[in-house]
Amino acid sequence: MRIRLVIIIVFAALLGAGYVFPRIALNATPTFSPQVNRKKQTGRTVRRRNQSRSQRKPARDYSQFSHRSAKHQSLACDACHKAPTANWLKASAFPDVADYPSHASCIKCHRTEFFKGARPLICSVCHTKVSPRDEARFDFEKPNQPSQFSTIFPHDKHQDVIASDRFKGEPVAAAHALRSAPRAQDKSRAQYYNCAVCHQTEAKTPNPPGGFPDNFMPPAGTFKAAPVGHASCYNCHWKNQEPTHNDCAGCHKLSETDVAMRLAPKRNSLKFAHEPLEAHIAECASCHINITRESSLLNLKPDVPITSCSTSSCHLAQTQTEFEQRKLDSSFGCVKCHTSDVGKRPVPASHSALFTE
Incomplete structure (x- = not known):
């Protein structure tokens, strides 16, 4: 009887130990809350997304x-720009590029963007409205x-050609065999340093600067206009003189930054009478050296x-x-x-030497 009781007690003790110790072991191991696990997983996901975004091209x-x-x-x-364009007769005196490239030039490389939706973004490069109906x-x-190209035009080299014997004594129109309209020439004017070869007389009357009483307004026809387009260039650079008309890179160089198209400087200071006196007929370059x-x-x-x-015989006494x-x-x-406003400003460095002599 005693032996049986001892066996039952030992068996019960072993059974209790088997139930208690595994629970202690479980309680002893570290536990992770679902929130902590979720945060770690979210952090890994964000890092992966940031890495993929940084590697992705803009x-x-x-x-x-x-x-x-x-x-x-x-x-x-000429891979995109075909010369001449169909509208050149309306836009230029010479066969010229006067319009955007055709759709075929775009589709060759940008077919996916060209047919992307009902209003492809790429169409807004040339079209005022992105619509198949407009x-x-x-x-x-x-x-x-702003232009993405800078224009290579050396005035010094062109001035040497114009001042050479090639242009002396002959009307400007005779020196240009192509479709250049004859320019009226005053035979009393010297032919050397003739800016009129490229620069036409500006018929527009300049607006006087405001803000002070002596607003000075030169008469119409006082100044020259800046050449726009290729017409003046093609007078000489059509086929014989390099760079020729089909060598775009000869005059246009891709710029690292956009170039503002400023055709003429703004002048508010000088009130000089450019009208030539009978005894003093001078070319632009005689003074604008x-x-x-x-x-x-x-x-x-x-x-x-x-x-x-200040050193000329014309203005020495006046100045x-x-x-x-x-x-x-x-x-x-x-x-x-100078106008009264500018004439009272601090003396520029270019004038200082004259005042200290």
């Missing part, structure tokens, strides 16, 4: 056309749009050096009086050449 804006992309730079100009396009080139030295259109310096005025008065009184306003 989306290309097809509403803006850039000649600077690697693909576009690898193409020749074919209206921007003017070519877009007005007030800085332009004839420039090898680029960037940072042109159309200003006339004051030394060319000398004001120079002397400015030396004595720094508040004196120079008004023979």
